[in-house]
């Protein structure tokens with residue numbers, strides 16, 4: 001597959017995701033279940049060209065989607081959408097969470113499309129299986145934490161409008177609360193493994209496992225923020241809205257570690273995200 | 277001591293300390309943009325980190341005590357029995373009685389993956405013993421990580437040494453261009469680090485690794501300890517030593533003939549990135565009265581580099597003048613050629629070759645850190661996904677018939693768990709059309 005085909009497929013995916021996001025939001029505002037179902041269908045349709053583009057690029061460049069901002073964010077939006085689709089198909093009551101999640105997938109993919117799309121090489125510095133582990137856990141981390149974030153928003157929205165048609169189909173408060181906890185806790189664990197894998201890799205590559213490089217520092221800050229959120233729940237007994245707000249407030253820190261650091265700092269990890 | 281311990285294990289203190297460390301790192305990373313690690317050597321940060329470590333240790337201790345207690349508490353106290361009797365979370369009627377109820381309840385609890393013990397008329401089911409370990413194991417692993425990391429930092433050494441291809445240097449302070457040694461480090465190993473050759477286009481695992489020095493590590497007596505190609509992501513290890521390839525460049529080996537004798541000197545020249553030129557480098561010669569006789573500076577003559585450079589340009593200044601001065605002489609020399617520096621000193625280019633700059637780290641703590649990472653991950657996954665669960669069931673023979681009372685505990689307060697227990701119990705104890713229904 002050539003780059004033109006890939007870009008066309010990607011723009012198709014972006015457009016269909018946008019449609020899905022709009023359908024989710026409109027369906028949500030007017031409490032229409034049909035629109036909600038349609039939005040889920042649009043999500044499934046959008047995934048098809050997205051998968052095709054990612055696989056086509058993988059075959060053309062000979063490495064997985066983890067080098068450069070475009071590949072990293074696009075594959076992340078893809079995995080997120082697939083995970084959400086599977087979750088929504090399995091647990092129907094969680095479908096409405098697409099209202100929070102699909103706009104994020106759409107914005108992420110749209111943002112990725114604006115980044116340079118040239119293929120980067122697997123340089124000797126990157127050629128390590130720790131890269132695979134590091135990247136896989138990064139995706140699991142962001143997926144879990146963003147899902148927790150989306151469900152937390154749904155929880156708060158329902159507290160405001162308990163009789164909303166779609167929101168009232170969500171699991172009851174206690175179950176939703178537990179679900180947010182589980183996504184946040186799983187995300188915390190994945191983030192920890194990602195940081196540890198990064199440290200092992202840094203030691204293999206540079207002879208030091210930690211150097212307070214901005215992206216290392218901000219990953220640690222994110223991890224500590226989530227440790228505080230989990231403690232607030234488990235040891236201070238924060239449940240319900242307070243816990244939801246904490247889970248929501250911690251996400252921007254993680255997103256800053258993912259995107260912001262590469263932009264703000266001239267870090268050794270910067271080239272990996274923004275290209276040479 | 278007790279008061280201190282109690283203060284340290286306050287959950288509120290824990291949350292605030294975690295937040296404070298995160299906030300410190302965030303502010304530091306915004307303010308300090310050149311030496312990233314400088315803010316983490318300040319007394320304030322060390323104090324915060326110590327507080328977090330001690331507080332984590334205190335919590336781990338507290339968790340461990342509780343774990344041991346709950347492990348031992350296989351007995352069921354009269355109060356516990358009373359609670360199940362009077363305030364059950366689940367109360368189900370059953371047509372079965374006596375041993376039969378007990379058997380059926382026992383089976384249903386086992387079907388939840390729990391182990392069951394009988395205490396007279398009561399059944400106590402518990403999740404597997406490892407499920408109590410999650411939180412303490414995780415917090416102990418964190419505590420030990422703090423300790424091992426700090427000890428490692430205090431005792432490690434890390435340095436860069438340039439080794440001319442075909443030679444070796446001992447792991448001693450004088451061999452290093454740059455060396456950082458922790459305040460509690462013992463001496464350096466004294467091992468010999470040699471680079472017999474550099475492979476300019478080494479390929480491994482189908483990836484071209486570029487210039488890769490072949491490194492040999494030997495004892496001071498010359499016995500081989502370890503050897504191999506060293507390139508990105510592929511250090512050479514021996515015990516706690518880790519040798520990385522940092523960079524490579526040109527090496528000029530010169531001999532000096534002076535009125536008082538002969539000597540040899542190595543000059544290491546680094547390529548300027550993206551150019552066919554090197555950073556000039558050289559040395560100053562002093563006479564017998566310590567007065568400077570001549571200074572020499574080496575770089576490349578303006579000619580395309582053809583892989584192996586055959587000639588160098590030498591800038592020579594006599595006396596205290598700098599070789600960069602306009603008055604300096606310039607001469608291009610090949611291997612074997614020499615030049616007179618004045619005052620009876622003769623410089624001969626013995627060899628034009630390359631050198632490898634190796635990063636040599638001696639840090640025993642790394643494998644322990646890796647193991648602690650793994651232990652922490654196991655502890656955390658247990659704590660989150662397999663927390664401790666108990667179910668206590670009492671069969672009550674009352675005026676309205678036999679009832680099964682149950683009290684359910686889940687380490688994380690998962691709302692679905694009591695419902696699962698209730699379903700399992702209900703399935704086992706409810707009467708069917710034929711008196712039995714499983």
Ligand code: HEM
Pocket residue numbers: 188227230231234235284285286287288290294328331332333334335410411412414415418656659660687
């Ligand atoms: C770097 C520091 C720390 C981190 C990253 C951390 C992380 C966590 C995480 C992820 C959990 C949830 C999983 C579990 O139950 O184990 C947790 C639970 C807990 N932590 Fe920490 N922790 C830290 C320090 C502390 C400290 C200083 C205390 C002392 C007050 C503490 C006390 C607890 C307690 C009591 C629980 C609840 C355990 C339970 O309910 O079984 N932790 N911690």
